[in-house]
Amino acid sequence: MQQAVPIPELSIDAEAVTAYLTRRLRDYVVDYAGKRGGVLGLSGGVDSTTTAYLAVRALGRENVYVYALPTRVTPQSDLRDVERVVVELKIPPSNFEVIDIEPIVEGLSAAAGSDDKVVRGNIAARVRMIVLHAKAAVNNCLVIGTSDKSELTIGYFTKYGDAGVDVMPIADLYKTQVRYLASHLGVPQEIIRKPPSPALWPGQTAEGELGIPYELLDSILYLRFDAWLSDEEVASRLGIDLGLVRRVVSMVKATQHKRQLPEIFRLSQRSHGSDWRYPREWR
Secondary structure, three states: OOOOOOOHHHOOOHHHHHHHHHHHHHHHHHHHOOOOEEEEEOOOOHHHHHHHHHHHHHHOHHHEEEEEOOOOOOOHHHHHHHHHHHHHOOOOHHHEEEOOOHHHHHHHHHHHOOOOHHHHHHHHHHHHHHHHHHHHHHHOEEEEOOOOHHHHHHOOOOOOOOOOOOEOOOOOOOHHHHHHHHHHHOOOHHHHHOOOOOOOOOOOOHHHHHOOOHHHHHHHHHHHHHOOOOHHHHHHHHOOOHHHHHHHHHHHHHOHHHHOOOOOOOOOOOOOOOOOOOOHHHO
């Protein structure tokens, strides 16, 4: 695994970011959508925990509903971290629930005729989103996503699973920046330092699967897609192999379909594709 190379451009003004995201989340959920609050899945990782801290600030703890949705492979340590976060945020007991989704995943895996870990993992991610949307409907809420910019950009998420949400407050922050923000918000250091993992199968870690630490991944993504440096310039700036930069870029290109609505083959003068856009206030 390549040496991590954090770059200064990834630093953020955590106070300003907190104020902005808190205001935008409140405005979007309450004023724009007209909902009571937000529902989110809490995994015990830094992304979902940071999102929960922001949601409580934005909407009030009485209007935030959090759910742990474990399967047979979910580490017990993750559930303990979830419970710790719920206590520290003073989420009302009525707003928190642990729902074992293993029986649903097992049934759907059997229906699909597969016990492959990737198939099961994607089923689990999609089942979680079904549950969260059902809970959101019951509580007059929106589903708040917990994805970060690193994972969205390289497609490290389940289509219609963890990406199937109503709003993504931290999705323009790279993982490195989420960690900065988490420290500012007072997220426990044990959660911030925990190796990121979707926990879709035993022993899975994000960095192990990707083969690159987030500090380096974020540096490549920022320089290539925010600063618009060429592949060669990114490799030179970071002192890394050009092949690694190209591998990251290829992940971004290959997963573009996951970041878009389903492709519509245009036949009419105006189809529901990229030319069908209105500002949110058009009504």
